[in-house]
Amino acid sequence: MNSKKENEKEIYKELTLNVSIEQLWNAWTNPKALTQFFAPVVNVELEVGGPYEMLFLTDNPEGQKGGEGNRVLSFLPHKMLSFEWNAPPQFPEIRKQKTRVIIFFDMLDNNKSRLRFHHVGWYDGIGWDMVFDYFSKAWDTVLYNLKQFLEN
Secondary structure: OOOOOOOOOOEEEEEEEOOOHHHHHHHHHOHHHHHHHOOOEEEEOOOOOOEEEEEOOOOOOOOOOEEOOOEEEEEEOOOEEEEEEEOOOOOHHHHOOEEEEEEEEEEEEOOEEEEEEEEEOOOOOHHHHHHHHHHHHHHHHHHHHHHHHHHO
């Protein structure tokens, strides 16, 4: 574990979608929906401590497939979801530690919702900076794919 104190750095994204809050919530909590915009293979059980795993590199050996070993931390249906997240396999030292993703779901009206996305739990260091930069771009792609999936 990194003994340094977490810094206050965070990745923050916000996205307004022309869908109901139920559709937006379902996209992040239903394994079938998650495979449509996030990862080809998912293992998600919506319960505290349940898995929240996104497998991108399915031919890789165990432990090198992507978002493995991550767990649901907490949730309030249609309002908030939080889960652990780890670095991709190309960052083995950073990968040993977990960051956290917290997503807030806001109903704007019956067919319009806002997602407020926070990725927190970062430490200082060159490796951590590289992973932060990686996810700053990667989450843009995930959210773009989410919007395409839900609005098309």
